[in-house]
Amino acid sequence: MFYRILSILRKEMTQVRRDMRLMSVLIIAPVIQLLVLSYAANTDVKDIVVAVRDNDHSYQSREFIRAIGATDYFRVMYLTSSESTDDKLLINGVADIVIIIPPDFGKNLILGKPAVVQALVDGSDSNFGVQGINQLQKLTMQFSQSLAADLSLKTDIKIPHLQTQSRVWFNPDLKSRYYMVPAIMAQLLMVATMIVTSMALVKEKEEGTFEQLVVTPLKPLEIILGKLLPFTLIAFIEMTLAIPIMLFILEVPFKGNFLVLYAFSALFLLSSLGFGLFVSTFVRTQQQAMLFSTFFVLVPFILLSGFAFPVENMPTIIQHISGFIPMSYYLIAVRGIFLKGAGFHELMPQAIKLTIWGVSILIISSLKFRKRLD
Numbered sequence: 458m459f460y461r462i463l464s465i466l467r468k469e470m471t472q473v474r475r476d477m478r479l480m481s482v483l484i485i486a487p488v489i490q491l492l493v494l495s496y497a498a499n500t501d502v503k504d505i506v507v508a509v510r511d512n513d514h515s516y517q518s519r520e521f522i523r524a525i526g527a528t529d530y531f532r533v534m535y536l537t538s539s540e541s542t543d544d545k546l547l548i549n550g551v552a553d554i555v556i557i558i559p560p561d562f563g564k565n566l567i568l569g570k571p572a573v574v575q576a577l578v579d580g581s582d583s584n585f586g587v588q589g590i591n592q593l594q595k596l597t598m599q600f601s602q603s604l605a606a607d608l609s610l611k612t613d614i615k616i617p618h619l620q621t622q623s624r625v626w627f628n629p630d631l632k633s634r635y636y637m638v639p640a641i642m643a644q645l646l647m648v649a650t651m652i653v654t655s656m657a658l659v660k661e662k663e664e665g666t667f668e669q670l671v672v673t674p675l676k677p678l679e680i681i682l683g684k685l686l687p688f689t690l691i692a693f694i695e696m697t698l699a700i701p702i703m704l705f706i707l708e709v710p711f712k713g714n715f716l717v718l719y720a721f722s723a724l725f726l727l728s729s730l731g732f733g734l735f736v737s738t739f740v741r742t743q744q745q746a747m748l749f750s751t752f753f754v755l756v757p758f759i760l761l762s763g764f765a766f767p768v769e770n771m772p773t774i775i776q777h778i779s780g781f782i783p784m785s786y787y788l789i790a791v792r793g794i795f796l797k798g799a800g801f802h803e804l805m806p807q808a809i810k811l812t813i814w815g816v817s818i819l820i821i822s823s824l825k826f827r828k829r830l831d
Contacts, residue, residue: 503529505589508552510536510543515563517604521574524600525556530592547579554578554589566604627796638709639791640764642699643784646692646722647729651754654688654733655746663742681823685730692726693719713794717801721790724808727815728783734822758784783814 507525511518526533534552536543546552555577565572576593580586628635675683696719703709732754740746760766761778762785768776779785786807793799801808 505531505553506534507531508534508536508546508555510557512560513558513562517563517566518558521600524596543577635709635796638703638707639795640788643787643791649695650688650692650726650729651733652750654730655736655750656743658684658737659740659743659746681826689726696722709795711795712798718794724811724815725787727819731818731822734826738825758782763788783811786810
C-alpha cells in the first residue's frame with residue numbers, strides 16, 4: 458500500500474512541477490500576497506487631520522494645540538474661515554476632526570472652572586472615528602494633568618487629579634499588523650489547499666485522466682491520499698517560506714514554539730483539504746470548483762471566523778455559526794502562538810475542535826469521493 462501511494466504521489470508532484478502556472482499560484486502568489494496584504498491590512502489610525510478653530514488665542518489654547526500636533530496621530534490645520542464652513546470640512550474630507558476652542562478657555566482653566574472643547578468627528582468610518590475620539594480624549598486628559606501639576610507648583614493650592622496607569626500585554630504598541638498577518642497566513646493556507654485541491658481533482662475529470670486511475674489496482678483510499686499529500690507538502694513549504702517574511706520583513710513577534718505552530722497547521726489542513734475534496738464531489742468543471750469554493754466556503758470562513766471582525770461583536774446566532782467554522786479555532790491558535798507564546802496546554806480546546814472537524818469532514822468527503830469512484 459505504501460509503495461502504491463508513493464507512486465501516485467510522485468506522479469502528482471511531477472504533474473504539479475510541470476504545470477508552471479499552477480506552481481506560480483501555489484508558491485509565488487501566496488508569498489507576494491502575504492507581503493502586499495500584510496502592509497495593506499492595517500487598521501492603525503495615524504495622521505488624523507485635525508482642523509482647529511482657536512477662539513481664545515491664549516497661552517493655554519496654544520499649548521493645547523501644540524500638544525495635539527506633537528503626536529503621530531494628529532496633523533493640525535488652523536482655521537481662519539467662517540464657522541459656517543466647519544461641517545463642509547468633514548463632508549469634503551478636508552478634515553477628520555474639527556476642534557473648536559471657546560473664548561475664555563485659558564481663563565477658565567486657570568480659575569479651575571470647566572473648559573469644554575467641542576470636537577466634531579467624521580463618523581463615516583466608525584473605526585477611524587472611534588480611535589480618533591479615544592486618542593483625543595487621552596491627549597486631553599494628559600494635557601489636563603500636566604496643567605494641574607504645573608499650577609500646583611506655581612501656587613500653594615494643591616490640585617488633586619486622578620492618574621490611571623495602564624499596561625498593554627502581548628502587543629504593547631497596539632499594531633494591527635501583528636493581529637492581521639497570522640490571519641493572512643491562515644487565509645493563504647486555505648486557498649492553496651482547499652481551492653487548488655478541488656480544482657486539481659476536477660481537472661483530472663475534465664482531461665479524462667481520472668478514469669485511468671479508476672481502472673488501476675489502486676484502492677480509493679490510496680488515490681485520495683496520493684491526491685491530497687502533494688498539496689499538504691506544498692502547504693508546509695508555503696508556511697516555511699512565509700514565516701521568515703513574517704518575522705524579519707514584517708517584524709511580527711513570535712513568542713511560541715514552531716513545532717506547536719506546525720502541529721496546529723496540520724490539524725487545520727485536515728479541514729481545508731477535506732473541504733477541497735468535498736467540493737470536488739459536487740462539481741464537474743474547474744470554474745464550478747472555483748466559484749463553489751469561493752462563495753460557499755472561503756468567503757463565509759473569512760467573514761465569520763474572526764479574520765477581520767471580532768466574533769464577540771457579532772449577533773449571538775452568528776457567533777453560533779462561527780463555532781462551525783474550523784478557521785475560527787485556527788486563528789485563535791495561530792495568534793496565540795505568535796503573540797502570547799501559547800502552547801498545547803492553553804490551546805487544547807482549539808486542538809480538540811480542529812481535530813474533530815478535520816477528521817469528520819475528511820471522512821465524509823472520502824466516503825462521498827469513493828462513491829464517485831464506484
